[in-house]
Amino acid sequence: QSVLTQPPSVSGAPGQRVTISCTGSSSNIGAGYDVHWYQQLPGTAPKLLIYGNSNRPSGVPDRFSGSKSGTSASLAISGLQAEDEADYYCQSYDSSLSGSVFGGGTKLTVL
Amino acid sequence: QVQLQESGPGLVKPSETLSLTCTVSGYSISSGYYWGWIRQPPGKGLEWIGSIYHSGSTYYNPSLKSRVTISVDTSKNQFSLKLSSVTAADTAVYYCASFLYYDSSGYYKNWGQGTLVTVSS
Numbered sequence: 001q002s003v004l005t006q007p008p009s010v011s012g013a014p015g016q017r018v019t020i021s022c023t024g025s026s027s028n029i030g031a032g033y034d035v036h037w038y039q040q041l042p043g044t045a046p047k048l049l050i051y052g053n054s055n056r057p058s059g060v061p062d063r064f065s066g067s068k069s070g071t072s073a074s075l076a077i078s079g080l081q082a083e084d085e086a087d088y089y090c091q092s093y094d095s096s097l098s099g100s101v102f103g104g105g106t107k108l109t110v111l
Numbered sequence: 112q113v114q115l116q117e118s119g120p121g122l123v124k125p126s127e128t129l130s131l132t133c134t135v136s137g138y139s140i141s142s143g144y145y146w147g148w149i150r151q152p153p154g155k156g157l158e159w160i161g162s163i164y165h166s167g168s169t170y171y172n173p174s175l176k177s178r179v180t181i182s183v184d185t186s187k188n189q190f191s192l193k194l195s196s197v198t199a200a201d202t203a204v205y206y207c208a209s210f211l212y213y214d215s216s217g218y219y220k221n222w223g224q225g226t227l228v229t230v231s232s
Binding site: 095099 | 147162171211215
């Protein structure tokens, strides 16, 4: 049971827009801690996708965007491409655990 | 460009201690950043194990704290993980990563490729 809750899977056709939610609580996202997102392509290490709720590292396409509100955060991917098929994880800080917490991950399938 | 590489045994016997080292290149550990270990059991999600600052300050996942030790060797630009009394539940891909800390929070900026550790007799 992950501290941050994500849907196990989402899907969309090429060119469409999908969103992945990440729900936390008052000890993590709701306490104001930032949310970060990672993309894990099959068989590879996770890669930082979004940091500080909505910032993209250099090299990440602007098709990827993040937002946060209350105790939840969202990752949006527009103009879906086949190479976006991957697992996506959210991460934040939890004051009760005094450390990093991850969501359970969401598998994105491009139809 | 910061690069990280995990190394260590790929097979550990139950009840023994898992030991891994992460070698950092392209950046001096002493310059800043925190450094962390994260694991991923086969087919499952990511779990934070713990983090260390170059000064030696450590932070551990409460669920693993009694079995985990993370240390840093600035002379070798490495940091290490020891996990004692392992069981099959500790079988996972273990990643090391750089952690950019701010406002009591932070994110994992650079990741190693990961190393699979299997616990089995």
